[in-house]
Amino acid sequence: RRQRQMCIRDRYGDVRMGGANNTVYLWCNNSTVNFKGDFIGLSALWEISGGTVTFCADSGVHTITSGGGTFYSLIFDDNGGGATWQLTDSLRVTGNLTIESGILDIEGQDVSVTGSFFNNAYFQVEGNETLLLNPDTDTGTVIYDGLLGYTGFVYGNDYYDLSCVG
Numbered sequence: 001r002r003q004r005q006m007c008i009r010d011r012y013g014d015v016r017m018g019g020a021n022n023t024v025y026l027w028c029n030n031s032t033v034n035f036k037g038d039f040i041g042l043s044a045l046w047e048i049s050g051g052t053v054t055f056c057a058d059s060g061v062h063t064i065t066s067g068g069g070t071f072y073s074l075i076f077d078d079n080g081g082g083a084t085w086q087l088t089d090s091l092r093v094t095g096n097l098t099i100e101s102g103i104l105d106i107e108g109q110d111v112s113v114t115g116s117f118f119n120n121a122y123f124q125v126e127g128n129e130t131l132l133l134n135p136d137t138d139t140g141t142v143i144y145d146g147l148l149g150y151t152g153f154v155y156g157n158d159y160y161d162l163s164c165v166g
Contacts, residue, residue: 032051032052032054033052033053033054034054035055035056036056036057036058037057039062039064039065039066041065051072051073052072052073052074052075052095053071053072053073053075055075055076056077057078057083058078058081059081059082059083061084061086062083063085064085064086064088064091065089066089066092067089070094071093071095072093072094072095073095073096073097073115074091074093074095074097074098075098075099076101076102077101077102078102079101080101083103084102085104085105086105086107087104087106087111089109091106091109091112092112093111093112094114096116096117097113097115097116097133098117098120099118099119099120099140100118100120100121101120101121102122103121103123104124105124105145106123106124106126107126110130111130111131111133112132112133113132113134116134117134117135118139119142119160120139120140122141122143123141123155124142124145125142125143125144125155127144127146127152127154129154131154131155135155135158136160137156137158137159140161141163142161143163144162144163144164144165144166145165145166146164
């Protein structure tokens with residue numbers, strides 16, 4: 001297997017990572033990488049390690065496709081602009097996951113966070129996904145959109161702010 005390393009500080013368009021025969025590592029050296037567009041990991045052969053990835057679009061709807069890859073530390077922050085990030089597949093974070101502002105809509109996809117989970121804004125679930133994280137019950141809003149129907153609260157029984165729609 002061939003390995004490639006790259007470091008991107010700011011990326012304002014969409015990002016595509018991975019490939020059938022190559023492993024791609026985005027090594028951040030304990031720094032922050034900012035993405036303003038969609039993120040498409042084409043295969044599980046990529047990993048972001050050693051730093052923080054911030055999705056920092058100011059507005060609009062953006063998709064996050066991990067392709068089975070792994071983020072180290074992940075932040076969603078729209079600076080109050082009204083952005084929504086939608087998952088198209090499961091999300092795996094080996095460090096911390098923070099929703100600073102905006103909406104993280106997991107679209108029924110599974111989420112696994114090894115570190116801490118901080119929800120300072122909106123975390124939208126459908127109720128049928130698997131959440132492997134320690135819920136943040138001190139801040140933020142959890143939205144159950146109910147479009148697929150749900151029979152229980154996958155986030156748990158304690159909430160700072162809860163909204164059920166759909």
